[in-house]
Amino acid sequence: MTHTLELEKAIDELKRVTGLSLDVSADTPEEAEQALTQLRCLCTAYKEKYNRTDFLQSLMTGGIPSYEIPERAARLHINPEDKRILFLLEARTSDETIAEILKNIFPGQTKVYLVPVTDHITAVLRPVHTGETDADFRRIGRTIVDTLNAEALAHVQVSYSSVMDTLADLARGFRETSLALKVGKLFYSEQNIFPYNELGVGRLIYQLPIPLCEGFLKEIFGSDIPESFDPDTTATINRFFQNNLNIAETSRQLHMHRNTLIYRLEQIQKRTGLDLRLFEDAMTFKVATMVMNYLHAERNK
Numbered sequence: 001m002t003h004t005l006e007l008e009k010a011i012d013e014l015k016r017v018t019g020l021s022l023d024v025s026a027d028t029p030e031e032a033e034q035a036l037t038q039l040r041c042l043c044t045a046y047k048e049k050y051n052r053t054d055f056l057q058s059l060m061t062g063g064i065p066s067y068e069i070p071e072r073a074a075r076l077h078i079n080p081e082d083k084r085i086l087f088l089l090e091a092r093t094s095d096e097t098i099a100e101i102l103k104n105i106f107p108g109q110t111k112v113y114l115v116p117v118t119d120h121i122t123a124v125l126r127p128v129h130t131g132e133t134d135a136d137f138r139r140i141g142r143t144i145v146d147t148l149n150a151e152a153l154a155h156v157q158v159s160y161s162s163v164m165d166t167l168a169d170l171a172r173g174f175r176e177t178s179l180a181l182k183v184g185k186l187f188y189s190e191q192n193i194f195p196y197n198e199l200g201v202g203r204l205i206y207q208l209p210i211p212l213c214e215g216f217l218k219e220i221f222g223s224d225i226p227e228s229f230d231p232d233t234t235a236t237i238n239r240f241f242q243n244n245l246n247i248a249e250t251s252r253q254l255h256m257h258r259n260t261l262i263y264r265l266e267q268i269q270k271r272t273g274l275d276l277r278l279f280e281d282a283m284t285f286k287v288a289t290m291v292m293n294y295l296h297a298e299r300n301k
Contacts, residue, residue: 007032010039052076056115056125059167060174069167078113080167085137087124088117088177089144089158090185097152098122105147121181123174128163134195141193159184159194182206186297187290190238205290210298213291220288226271228292236264237276237285245282 007024015021024039026032055076058064064072073080091098099114099122106112106124115123126140141158148156159180161173176196184194187202205213217225229237236254240261243249251261265276274281 004032007036007039010036010043013043014039052078052113053115056113056123056170057117059170060115060117060123062171066168073167078167081165082111083128084164084167084170084173085126085128086161086164086170086173086177087126087141087144087158088121088160088174088181089124089148089156090121090181091148091152091154091156092120093154098148098154101148101151102144105143123177125170134197138193138195141195145192155192157181157185157192157194159196161196179203179206186293201287202290205287205294208291208294210295213295216291217288217295220274220284221272225292228296229268233264233268236261237268240265240276241282241286245277245279247277 007026011022011024022039024035026035055064055072055078059069070080099116102114102122102124106114106126111127113125115125117123124144137160141160144158145156148154159177161176161180164170164173180194180196180199183199183202183206184191186206187200188194228234236250236256239254240247240250243253247258247261250256251258254261268285269275272285274285276282276285
């Protein structure tokens with residue numbers, strides 16, 4: 001009896017997924033089990049081949065040969081020749097509310113596809129309209145971040161790719177956004193939007209061999225490589241750099257006496273041998289801290 005019910009459910013599922021009606025009979029439990037297995041395999045295979053989400057996921061990971069893309073895209077009513085851009089967003093919490101908010105930001109009729117990547121990462125594949133520029137793409141990224149922050153109280157970081165000319169470029173776009181998200185979170189954690197074409201020196205450091213990075217740090221600091229700084233010191237350094245080494249403006253923004261700021265900078269000089277008030281030392285310190293963050297991340301993998 002149980003096998004019969006399961007078989008009926010599998011037949012109903014096959015019809016729902018494919019539109020095909022089958023008449024399946026089994027005289028023994030063994031035959032029913034075999035038929036059930038085959039029906040489930042059919043459903044799974046059809047979903048994988050004709051489901052839009054599965055199709056786009058496979059495209060992003062390079063799992064579909066280029067010669068199959070036009071035919072499979074046509075069956076799913078996706079124009080393979082439209083220019084598109086890929087956004088990759090990561091939220092610290094997994095929440096169905098985020099998916100609903102994204103659907104409101106990008107209604108279905110706009111031909112924007114939401115593709116889940118992991119529990120915390122979602123890809124947004126969006127068509128590129130005539131005349132749109134990098135400024136427009138950054139604005140879209142800002143809309144995603146601000147809307148999810150306001151409506152879902154979610155801390156979100158977003159990367160986006162360069163423009164893709166066809167669906168065959170989606171795997172390349174996914175590599176770009178994945179790299180941008182990793183580099184952005186590692187080196188520019190105070191930001192939340194990471195364009196692939198604006199990764200700066202972080203892109204270079206992320207691709208350096210570890211021994212080369214270790215040698216660079218020993219050259220700068222000798223054998224006594226400093227540990228990470230406390231949050232207050234780190235915030236002070238970041239603000240000082242943001243203000244182009246301007247002591248007066250930094251102390252004003254931090255509501256800190258000028259002499260207190262100078263004292264903190266002198267303490268950093270004692271620990272590292274670098275005077276951050278000098279451009280060359282500040283540049284060296286900035287690169288060195290980025291290298292230290294990269295090594296720390298690699299060792300924690």
